[in-house]
Amino acid sequence: MKTKRRTLIVLLVFVLAAGAALALLTHANQKAEQAASEAEDGSIPLLDVTTATLESVSIQYGGETLTLRPSDDGWTLTEDPAYHLDDSACNTIRTALAGMKAKRQLEAQPGEDYGFDAPQLVVNVSAAGESTTLTVGAENPVTGDVYVRREGGDAVYTVDAARFRCMEQTKAELFGAFSPAGITVSNIEAVRYTLQSGETIKLQSVSQPTEADSTTYQTVWQLTDEPDAALDTGKTDALLAALAGYVTGQDTAADLSACGFDAPLVTAEVTTADGTVTLTYAIGTNGYYMMVSGDSSVYTVDGQTVQALCLTARQLKADT
Structure with a gap:
């Protein structure tokens, strides 16, 4: 009888231990999945900006500088206030900037310019009275990320290139089609x-x-x-x-x-x-x-x- 009781106790301990091990493994897997997700989406804050706090964004691209300002009536181009912007395209840019995060932070290596000598984009963001300038350099052909540097710092960040695709537009491409006569x-x-x-x-x-x-x-x-x-x-x-x-x-x-x-x-x-x-x-x-x-x-x-x-x-x- 005692032998059976010892056997049951051993089995119970084994079951409890196996359950604890399974719980630890599940938790570890969840943490790994979360870490992988954060690595994919980016976990290093680059901009302290929300869609509500953005005041303006100035984009240097293709030899042009376009400064976009949101208002209750839509978006305005500072360099040409009468120009009719595509509000949807401007909203997409604002969404891309909101809470932008980097995937990795690198220490710049001597002799490497990461494409910053001839950047794809220079983006200046004003929000809540603060201004931040990001220089977007070359794209990593393996990861598809771009190298980004924040003005005033030496660190190099990698960011999902898709975040900046919507900003690679000329003035003509940001035009919003409409009927200027206002007739139907x-x-x-x-x-x-x-x-x-x-x-x-x-x-x-x-x-x-x-x-x-x-x-x-x-x-x-x-x-x-x-x-x-x-x-x-x-x-x-x-x-x-x-x-x-x-x-x-x-x-x-x-x-x-x-x-x-x-x-x-x-x-x-x-x-x-x-x-x-x-x-x-x-x-x-x-x-x-x-x-x-x-x-x-x-x-x-x-x-x-x-x-x-x-x-x-x-x-x-x-x-x-």
Whole structure:
């Protein structure tokens, strides 16, 4: 009986010991996984910045310096306040900077410049009244990390290169497409446009019943001077879409002559319930451009937009 009891006690001790060993092993594995995760994501603080405390970020890239400032109304480019930035792209940059951490801290070796003599990026971050400058050097071809140095220090850090990819954009690439005239197809009531030839075409929208004696109405476009002429709806739809379309670029200090505004292709007066705005389209040395009344910027548009607007009254008709 005593022998059996001793055997049970030994077995119980063995089970308890095995359980303790398993618990220690599980804990060790969890710590190892956590350490691996931290190594992958970075655990060495580089910037004391959050999305809420960021005041500005100045990026030197591709020969340009762009200083981006957030506000309640979106982002502003300090070097060109009238420039329309892509708020989404700027928000991505802010997110990448928030709580940025390095994977490793290295002691700079003599004779190694780590790409800092010709850096990919120089990023100055202002947050909560403090300013920090990061110089981004070469990329390690094995790990895919970039070498980073903080101004005022000699240490070299390695950071996931993906953190900085969103900052490798020129001013043109940070442009946010939009409609500078602020009009939509649905709120256009009338259009009067003049071609380079001197011909002026006037269009107006009218409500007509969908069928005889119908109480349901639809909007129909017609030539003001020839209201009975049937129009090609595909062409009129394209014309209206072109007037309300988004621009693809902006120059706040363009040479108007070089952009062709001395002899514009078409000038359109667009009337909505809010009033009338004038859009002028031209062809220049590098493409097609548009200007909006009350706005000194020159905007880039595609050729299809301009072609949709350069139709004569005869070409708008359904039988042509």
